[in-house]
Amino acid sequence: MKVLMINGSPHRKGCTWTALNEVAKELNANGIETEIFHIGIDPLRGCIACGQCKENHLCVFHDGVNAALEKMKESDALILGSPVYYASCNGALSAFLDRFFYAGNCFAYKPAAAVVTARRAGTTATLDELNKYFMISNMPVVSSQYWNMVHGNTPQEVMQDEEGIQIMHTLGKNMAWILKLIENGKKEGIVPPERTRKIATNFIR
Numbered sequence: 001m002k003v004l005m006i007n008g009s010p011h012r013k014g015c016t017w018t019a020l021n022e023v024a025k026e027l028n029a030n031g032i033e034t035e036i037f038h039i040g041i042d043p044l045r046g047c048i049a050c051g052q053c054k055e056n057h058l059c060v061f062h063d064g065v066n067a068a069l070e071k072m073k074e075s076d077a078l079i080l081g082s083p084v085y086y087a088s089c090n091g092a093l094s095a096f097l098d099r100f101f102y103a104g105n106c107f108a109y110k111p112a113a114a115v116v117t118a119r120r121a122g123t124t125a126t127l128d129e130l131n132k133y134f135m136i137s138n139m140p141v142v143s144s145q146y147w148n149m150v151h152g153n154t155p156q157e158v159m160q161d162e163e164g165i166q167i168m169h170t171l172g173k174n175m176a177w178i179l180k181l182i183e184n185g186k187k188e189g190i191v192p193p194e195r196t197r198k199i200a201t202n203f204i205r
Helices: 015-029 064-073 091-103 123-135 155-160 162-187
Strands: 002-007 033-038 077-085 112-118 149-151
Touching: 002 015, 002 064, 015 033, 015 077, 015 112, 015 149, 015 155, 015 162, 033 064, 064 091, 077 091, 077 123, 077 162, 091 123, 112 123, 112 162, 123 149, 149 155, 149 162, 155 162
Parallel strands: 002 033, 002 077, 077 112, 112 149
Antiparallel strands: none
């Protein structure tokens, strides 16, 4: 089993990586492979609603989004990590995720969680934002004993957030447990629900 972890921070090994790495420690201790995918610092285009991804489930822009989609196809779960900018995830990650989720068809029934880092505030709003990607994609959302957040302005400060680090460890244990339940369920012949054709309406019809 493998968990793909998206590091949405411009800093490869900053606060967000530190939080994700603590989750990874618990997953690895439970025999689950992890990979932290850094979205990088190169410019990322937002979705232009061209619809081309409906044919091959890849984005027309050739950057990290398609690379992450290929990795997601081979992964059993997903964790998103984001710094908090203005009570929301950073702009590059938002552009990345809009295209990642819209183009891909490899998310349903894979457990998912979001992790956010902040100096002080805006974390709960950012968690709400990230969790909505999972909730529109048939992904079971994994929780911890408190909201999945750590506080600190540097990786060293993050490691001093004892409660935050404990939350990350609990999240890792909970995701490992759920992944093992799913794996054992498959062995017993329990399969995901049949996906139904989505009914799309708006406010005028």
